[in-house]
Amino acid sequence: MPDSAARILILDDDPDVACAAQMLLRRRHGAVATLDDPMRLDALLETGVPDLVLLDLNFTPGRIDGAEGLAVLDRLRTLAAAPAVIVLTAYADVPLAVEALKRGAGDFITKPWDNARLLAAVDAALARRGARTVAVDASLMGDSQAMQEVKATIASVAPTAANVMVLGENGVGKELVARAIHAASSRAHGTFLAVDMGAVPEATFESEMFGHRRGAFTDARADRAGRFQAAQGGTLFLDEIGNLPLGAQAKLLTVLERRQVTPVGADRAEAVDVRIVSATNLDEARLFDAALFRTDLLFRLNTIVIRVPPLRERRGDVPALLHHYLSLYESQYARPVRELAPGALDRLCAWDWPGNVRALRHACERAVILGNRPDYHVDDFGLVAPAAPFTAPAPLREEFKLGTLERDTIAAAMEQAKGNISLAARLLGLSRAALYRKLGKHGI
Numbered sequence: 001m002p003d004s005a006a007r008i009l010i011l012d013d014d015p016d017v018a019c020a021a022q023m024l025l026r027r028r029h030g031a032v033a034t035l036d037d038p039m040r041l042d043a044l045l046e047t048g049v050p051d052l053v054l055l056d057l058n059f060t061p062g063r064i065d066g067a068e069g070l071a072v073l074d075r076l077r078t079l080a081a082a083p084a085v086i087v088l089t090a091y092a093d094v095p096l097a098v099e100a101l102k103r104g105a106g107d108f109i110t111k112p113w114d115n116a117r118l119l120a121a122v123d124a125a126l127a128r129r130g131a132r133t134v135a136v137d138a139s140l141m142g143d144s145q146a147m148q149e150v151k152a153t154i155a156s157v158a159p160t161a162a163n164v165m166v167l168g169e170n171g172v173g174k175e176l177v178a179r180a181i182h183a184a185s186s187r188a189h190g191t192f193l194a195v196d197m198g199a200v201p202e203a204t205f206e207s208e209m210f211g212h213r214r215g216a217f218t219d220a221r222a223d224r225a226g227r228f229q230a231a232q233g234g235t236l237f238l239d240e241i242g243n244l245p246l247g248a249q250a251k252l253l254t255v256l257e258r259r260q261v262t263p264v265g266a267d268r269a270e271a272v273d274v275r276i277v278s279a280t281n282l283d284e285a286r287l288f289d290a291a292l293f294r295t296d297l298l299f300r301l302n303t304i305v306i307r308v309p310p311l312r313e314r315r316g317d318v319p320a321l322l323h324h325y326l327s328l329y330e331s332q333y334a335r336p337v338r339e340l341a342p343g344a345l346d347r348l349c350a351w352d353w354p355g356n357v358r359a360l361r362h363a364c365e366r367a368v369i370l371g372n373r374p375d376y377h378v379d380d381f382g383l384v385a386p387a388a389p390f391t392a393p394a395p396l397r398e399e400f401k402l403g404t405l406e407r408d409t410i411a412a413a414m415e416q417a418k419g420n421i422s423l424a425a426r427l428l429g430l431s432r433a434a435l436y437r438k439l440g441k442h443g444i
Contacts, residue, residue, distance in 0.1 A: 006029050006031070006051045006052060006126050007031045007033075007048065007050040007051050008025055008029055008031065008032045008033070008050060008051065008052045008053075008054070009032075009033050009034070009035060009044070009050040009053045009054070009083075010025075010032065010033070010034045010035070010053075010054045011034075011035045011036075011041070011053055011054065011055050011056060011072065012034070012055075012056040012088060013036045013056060013059045014036075014056070015036065017056075017111065018034040018036065019034070021088075021118070022034055024115055024118065024119070025118075025122060028119070029122070033050070036059075037059070038071075038072045041072060041075070045079070049079055049081050049082075049083055051126060052083055052084045052085070052086065052122060052125055052126055053076060053083050053085050054086050054088055054109075054122075055069055055072060055073060055085055055086070055087050055088060055100075055105070056069055056088050056089075057069030057087060057088075057089055057096050057097075057100070065096075066096035066099070066100075069087070069096075069100070070096075070099065070100060070103060073085055073087075073100055073103050073104060073105060074103060077103070077104045081332050082104075084106050084125040084126065085100075085104065085105040085106060085125075086105065086106060086107045086108065086109055086121055086122065087100045087101075087105045087107070087108040087109070088108075088109055088111055089108055089109070089110055089111065090110065090111055097110075097225075097230070098191065098225065098229075098230050098232075101191045101193055101230055101231075102189075102190065106125045106194065107121050107124070107125060107194075108230070110224060114204075114219075116201065117201075117204070117208075120196070120199035120201075121199070123199065124194075124195075124196035124239075127196070140176055140177070140180060141317065141320050141321065141324060142314060142316075142317030142320060142321070143316070143320075144309075144314035144316045144317050146309040146313060146314045147309070147314060150177065150307075150308060150309075153304070153306050154177065154180050154181055154184065154306070155184065157181065157306075158181045158182075158183075158184035158185045159184070159186065161275060162303040162304050163256075163275070163276045163277070163300065163301055163302070163303045163304070164178075164181060164276075164278070164303070164304045164305075164306060165241075165277075165278050165279070165301050165304070165305050165306070166178060166277065166278070166279040166305075166306045166308060167279070167280065167281075167282075167284055167305060167306070167307045167308065168279075168281065168307060168308035168309070168310070169281055169310050169356055170281050170355065170358070171355045171356035171357055171358030172308040172310060172311070172357060173308060173356075173357050173358075174239070174279040174281075174308060175194060175237060175239060177279075177306055177308060178192075178194070178235070178237045178277040178279065179192060179237075181277055182234070182235040182237075182275075182277070185235070185275070187233065187234050187275055190231075190232075190233040190234030190235070191230065191231050191232075191234035191235070192231075192234055192235045192237065193227060193231040193235070193236050193237065194237040195227050195236065195237065195238055196239050196240055197238050197240050197241050197243055197244045197248075198239075198240040198243030198244075200244075200248075202247060202248050205248045205251065206226075206251060206264050207220075207224070207226065207264050208227060209226045209228060209251075209252070209255075209261075210226040210228060210229075210251075210255070210261040210262060210263050211223070211224050211228075211229055211261070211263035212224050212226075212264035212265050212266075213263055213264065213265035213266050214265075215265060216263075216264045216265025216266075217264070217265075220265065223263075224263075226261065226263065228261045228272045228274055229261070229270070229272065231274045232272060232273055232274060233273055233274075234274060234275070235274065235275045235277055236274045236275070236276055236277070237277050237278070237279070238276060238278040238279070238301075239278075239279050240279070240280060240281070241278040241279065241280050241301065242280035242281070242282035242286075242287065242292070242293065243280075246293075246294065249293065249294045249297050250297075253294060253296060253297040253300060255272070256276065256297070256300045256301075259271060259272060259273070260272065276301065278301045310353075310356050311352075311353040311356045311357055311360065312352045312353060315349050315350070316349075318348060318349045318353075318360070319349065321357060321360055321361075322340070322345070322348060322360070322364060325360065325361050325364035325365070326338075326367065326368060326376070328364075329364055329365045329368035329369070333368055333369060335368050335369075338371070338374065338375050338376055339375050339376070340375060340376045341373075341375040341376060341377045341378075344375075344376060344377055344378050347378050348378065348381065363383065364381070366380070366381060366382045367381045367382075370382075403442075406438070406442070407442040407444070409428070410424075410435070410442060410444060411442075411444055413427045413428050414439075414444065421435060
């Protein structure tokens with residue numbers, strides 16, 4: 001879901017580009033600012049760090065080396081609450097965009113962009129930013145047996161080349177597990193590129209994932225690298241893989257089998273060297289439903305499976321998570337350090353946390369911002385139980401249906417009146433004409 005409260009900054013020296021992006025994003029995100037000079041960035045940051053920055057790579061006329069944009073990216077990555085970054089680049093600047101990915105950008109968009117593609121990239125970047133904290137280890141914290149097993153599996157599998165599938169409910173930190181695998185692997189100095197597979201339109205799947213050649217279709221104005229090429233030598237994280245249509249699954253399977261991609265419009269394949277980590281919140285049993293997911297693709301992706309437990313199954317980790325996030329937001333919003341009120345911790349640990357660690361993080365942020373007492377009380381966290389699932393009422397028994405009751409009553413009156421229409425009508429309080437109509441209706 002898009003976050004209407006997200007703060008977005010468009011940093012581009014072309015006023016037409018900045019205005020077009022701002023108008024598009026304002027339809028679903030209220031706070032969208034523009035800036036045409038990176039030298040003014042620090043002054044803007046003093047008023048607050050944006051959640052997402054759309055960053056151009058070149059600002060000085062005539063410069064094409066991207067050094068200015070990369071310097072801004074490096075600056076943004078030093079911030080305590082670093083924003084997500086999407087690089088805006090011309091087609092010819094794709095190698096620079098790949099360098100930006102290696103330095104921490106989450107995605108790149110080529111200009112001129114497709115509006116649906118830009119909106120999807122922004123929504124995915126904000127979702128990933130919300131799922132991530134300053135350090136991966138902090139979000140994977142926990143001494144519960146379940147989390148110790150997750151960490152042990154990460155440590156074992158990370159140095160290998162095995163593909164990994166991460167399973168778990170929304171908000172448990174599946175991307176953080178993927179980042180931890182990448183960080184502990186021999187590819188740690190390469191690109192970690194996350195792709196929300198549910199946000200990639202099936203019609204442009206091949207172009208987005210495998211790239212295209214100039215002239216391959218109407219808007220293909222230059223060669224373009226796909227996500228596989230952009231992650232070359234690194235890790236490609238295929239998030240929400242369960243949302244991938246079957247047709248696109250077949251194309252992905254071919255690439256994984258051959259370790260080659262063929263850009264749209266190309267006449268030869270290109271070798272790719274990427275490690276695949278995938279994730280889904282689908283119930284594991286549904287992954288084996290051939291109508292939803294190809295079994296042969298599943299076996300390519302799930303060489304190793306890591307199941308991330310929901311927070312309700314590791315309640316002992318809640319106190320450490322609460323302390324971490326409350327401290328994080330007290331620092332971020334310059335609020336005083338406060339403790340939990342007596343009894344609050346027990347109630348927070350007993351909460352089921354639908355939405356998992358992500359929900360706990362949001363609740364802590366709310367408590368820090370809105371709590372106005374010397375300590376934190378449970379009502380500061382804004383806990384709301386999820387709506388109960390709709391359950392259709394049980395069908396009425398035949399004897400309780402109005403039509404059945406009416407038919408049986410008329411039949412009883414006719415029997416008591418021994419077939420006399422006038423008498424039966426009087427017994428029922430009906431006119432003779434009305435009784436005739438009902439006799440016909442019920443076939444009596």
